[in-house]
Amino acid sequence: MTDERGSAAVTVIVFMPLLVALLAGVIELGALRVIAARVSSAADLATLAAADDQDESALVATGKLRLPPDAVPIARHFFAANLAQIASHLATTPETAAAEADVIAFRDAPAIDPLTGWRYDRPTVRIAASVPVRVPVFGALLLPPVVTVNVRTASAAR
Amino acid sequence: MRRSLAVALALVALAAHPAAAWDPFEDELDPGDRRGPDPVPLVVPEGLYLVTDVYAGDRVTDDGRTTTYATDKIHDTPGTYARVLDSVGTGAASGFDGASFNGRARMSDGRAVAGTYYEDFVLTPQGFVSVNVVFFQDDSATRAQDVGTPKAPSAASPPPTAATPPPTAATPRPNVDVAERRPVDASPSQRPIPVAPDDRRESDERPQGVVTAGVALDPSGPVLAAIDVLRGRAVRLWPRALVDGQPVPIRSWRITGGAPEIVSALSGSGVEPCVATWLTLAPAGSAFTLRFEVTSDAAPGRSLPATLSVSVRSPALLQ
Numbered sequence: 001m002t003d004e005r006g007s008a009a010v011t012v013i014v015f016m017p018l019l020v021a022l023l024a025g026v027i028e029l030g031a032l033r034v035i036a037a038r039v040s041s042a043a044d045l046a047t048l049a050a051a052d053d054q055d056e057s058a059l060v061a062t063g064k065l066r067l068p069p070d071a072v073p074i075a076r077h078f079f080a081a082n083l084a085q086i087a088s089h090l091a092t093t094p095e096t097a098a099a100e101a102d103v104i105a106f107r108d109a110p111a112i113d114p115l116t117g118w119r120y121d122r123p124t125v126r127i128a129a130s131v132p133v134r135v136p137v138f139g140a141l142l143l144p145p146v147v148t149v150n151v152r153t154a155s156a157a158r
Numbered sequence: 159m160r161r162s163l164a165v166a167l168a169l170v171a172l173a174a175h176p177a178a179a180w181d182p183f184e185d186e187l188d189p190g191d192r193r194g195p196d197p198v199p200l201v202v203p204e205g206l207y208l209v210t211d212v213y214a215g216d217r218v219t220d221d222g223r224t225t226t227y228a229t230d231k232i233h234d235t236p237g238t239y240a241r242v243l244d245s246v247g248t249g250a251a252s253g254f255d256g257a258s259f260n261g262r263a264r265m266s267d268g269r270a271v272a273g274t275y276y277e278d279f280v281l282t283p284q285g286f287v288s289v290n291v292v293f294f295q296d297d298s299a300t301r302a303q304d305v306g307t308p309k310a311p312s313a314a315s316p317p318p319t320a321a322t323p324p325p326t327a328a329t330p331r332p333n334v335d336v337a338e339r340r341p342v343d344a345s346p347s348q349r350p351i352p353v354a355p356d357d358r359r360e361s362d363e364r365p366q367g368v369v370t371a372g373v374a375l376d377p378s379g380p381v382l383a384a385i386d387v388l389r390g391r392a393v394r395l396w397p398r399a400l401v402d403g404q405p406v407p408i409r410s411w412r413i414t415g416g417a418p419e420i421v422s423a424l425s426g427s428g429v430e431p432c433v434a435t436w437l438t439l440a441p442a443g444s445a446f447t448l449r450f451e452v453t454s455d456a457a458p459g460r461s462l463p464a465t466l467s468v469s470v471r472s473p474a475l476l477q
Contacts, residue, residue, distance in 0.1 A: 068454070
């Protein structure tokens, strides 16, 4: 009765699935954070690209930088193009994610963002998006297989 | 045994030397005499004050009767300092004549205009360092247009005087815009004015109106005092001359100050613009000042100053 040889093997066999599941969950969580950061960067760069454009006629007339009328389509275009780099991780297409994003160009400043309450002292482009990201390991662990990443970002020529 | 022990002790004593220990806290506990030389005492020039209005250019306006010599200023606090060197009246000589970077204009009769010399300083670790001398002109010359038909003064008016008293000394008015100046009073007390022959000839040659210069971003665009530009983006600057607000052809232009990093040319004619690109941002809260001199057939023999304040911006994340 005092012989405990082989008990470690039993313990390992019993807890191995739990350890593997835990390890897989940790790895998937890290991957999700990376994808979320890339979604945020995609939105950041899209607003920067839109803010880097200017309305030439307004500049000639007033000397002030003003966003062009197509600032919102430009922001959506670059948002979709940037999301395409991580399209395999998304639960939707980049174009759909960009089309469903809340993109606003505040051409007149100062302005208050009705969604975020942020105050803009210069013409600003803002993106607020909810991008669904696939997390298959979570699904295998009986967790939701899709996680929504919410991003909000704004850029202006300062 | 004792002998060998004594020999061993002697050998140890002979081989001993001071330990080269290193104290990691030596610098903190005993700084020693490693201090630098005593700082140079800060000498503050007398009369120094913080600059809140920056010289932007000389302005000469002519409404056909009065030629006004004023100075354009931009309300800004660039962090520099200044002091008054000398205030001079019309025609008076100053020991600082020729020392200012913008010179001192002369009237049509050859007299130097009135104004004030300022010396600009920047604060460095070595103290206040003089960087330049600038002359703020503030004067006017009035001539009669209808000498042959003098109007009779009204009974309530004081008797006419012999001449309009010229401004004897310029007073710095840093917060008063030139455009806000009260027009010349046309009361009879100032109407009979002896007209010098030179002045009368000048009034015949010059266009009857205010001649100004400015910079636009389009050949047909409005003149702008300040513009925003994106860093690294080329903009086309069109120096222009205007008479009573109406554009007139310019003969030439040249940049006299504040040239950007990339510029197509430092001078040119009126048919080509100055294509400029700024690559650096101005310090926070400040802007670059670009100065032009414009010549036009509408103002022969005169160089019209034009100033443009340029704020260089770059896209950046806000949140």
